[in-house]
Amino acid sequence: xxxxxxIAEDFRMIRELFESVVEQSDGYTLAGSxxxxxxxxxxxxxEDADLVIMDVLIPGSMSGLDAAAQxxxxxxxxxxxxxxxxxxxxxxxxxREIGVEGFWQKEVQEQSIQEIMERxxxxxxxxxxxxxEIEIGNMKSxxxxxxxxxxxxxxxxxxxxxxxxxxxxxxVSTVKMHISNMLQKTGYHSRLELAVKARHLGLVISS
Numbered sequence: 644x645x646x647x648x649x650i651a652e653d654f655r656m657i658r659e660l661f662e663s664v665v666e667q668s669d670g671y672t673l674a675g676s677x678x679x680x681x682x683x684x685x686x687x688x689x690e691d692a693d694l695v696i697m698d699v700l701i702p703g704s705m706s707g708l709d710a711a712a713q714x715x716x717x718x719x720x721x722x723x724x725x726x727x728x729x730x731x732x733x734x735x736x737x738x739r740e741i742g743v744e745g746f747w748q749k750e751v752q753e754q755s756i757q758e759i760m761e762r763x764x765x766x767x768x769x770x771x772x773x774x775x776e777i778e779i780g781n782m783k784s785x786x787x788x789x790x791x792x793x794x795x796x797x798x799x800x801x802x803x804x805x806x807x808x809x810x811x812x813x814x815v816s817t818v819k820m821h822i823s824n825m826l827q828k829t830g831y832h833s834r835l836e837l838a839v840k841a842r843h844l845g846l847v848i849s850s
Contacts, residue, residue, distance in 0.1 A: 646764050647674040649692040651683035651710065652726070653701045657749075661696055664757050671760070679703040680710035687714055692721055694764060696756070699727040699734055708734065712741045722763050726756070729845040732784060732792045735770060746770045777844050780829030784846050787825070792847075794821045798838045799847040 648665045650673070652658040658676060665673045674692045677683045680701050687695070695714060699707040711723050724745035725738050738746050745763040747756055748771055754762075762769045777784040787795065797807040804822070808815045822834055831837045841847045 645670055645672040646693045646760075647672050647691070648760075649674050649683055649686060649695045650676040651678075651680050651695065651697045651701060651707065652676075653678050653698065657698075661756065664760070668757055668760070680705045680707050684710050684713050684717075687718060687721065691718070694760065695721060695723045696760070697723060697725055699725055699731075700729060708737050708741065708743075711738070711743050715742050724756075724759055724763055732787065732846050733796060739770070744768050748775060777846060779840055779844055779846060780831050782828045784844075786828065791821055791825055794818060795825065795837070795841055796847050798822070798834060799842050801838075 648671055650658060650661045650665070652661060655678075658678065662673055662676050665671045674690065675683070675686045677686065678701075680697060681703050683695065683697065684705065695711075697707040697711060701707050705713075707725055707727075711725060714721055714723060719742070722745070723741075723743045724747055725734070725743050726747045726749060727734055728749040735746055744767070745759050746769070747754075747759050754769070759769050775784075793811055794807055797810060802810065804815050804818045807813070808818045811818075822837070825837055826832070826834070829837060829840070831840065
């Protein structure tokens with residue numbers, strides 16, 4: 644029986660590329676193709692699919708990862724491949740937490756999307772062998788600690804040190820220390836400059 648595939652990708656050219664890959668691959672059939680994550684979720688509320696290929700940053704009320712979480716809660720047997728062109732530091736970890744089986748970076752492409760489809764459909768979990776590295780000031784994005792990434796996310800969202808401390812259950816002095824360490828490592832002069840650069844480079848996408 645053919646593997647039924649649902650696609651959710653807002654960029655028409657990429658969506659058509661995915662459609663073409665599915666239609667030209669033996670053993671696969673296109674069940675639905677949508678320009679928003681919410682449309683894909685609504686479709687899967689009524690219909691079944693074996694595999695979903697979903698972009699992360701997709702216009703509308705729901706991100707690809709939010710949609711993936713809903714799909715997994717609704718139909719855990721449906722396999723999901725998340726695709727992205729952004730190096731956002733939390734995407735891979737959240738995808739793993741949700742139970743997403745595949746993660747494909749458009750800009751890196753260690754493997755083709757067809758190969759990812761085949762491996763995920765065969766029961767494998769496939770993620771990039773290395774996290775994409777982006778230079779930010781005097782350091783690389785992979786040099787941030789997990790705690791620094793958490794604080795950076797809230798910094799980009801515009802929270803004050805006190806608000807970050809309350810949200811992450813930390814002391815304000817601890818938040819200040821981590822921000823100071825990030826400024827020292829990057830060579831930036833202010834928390835605002837750090838937040839703006841992280842957002843501009845796509846390392847942290849504020850919701």
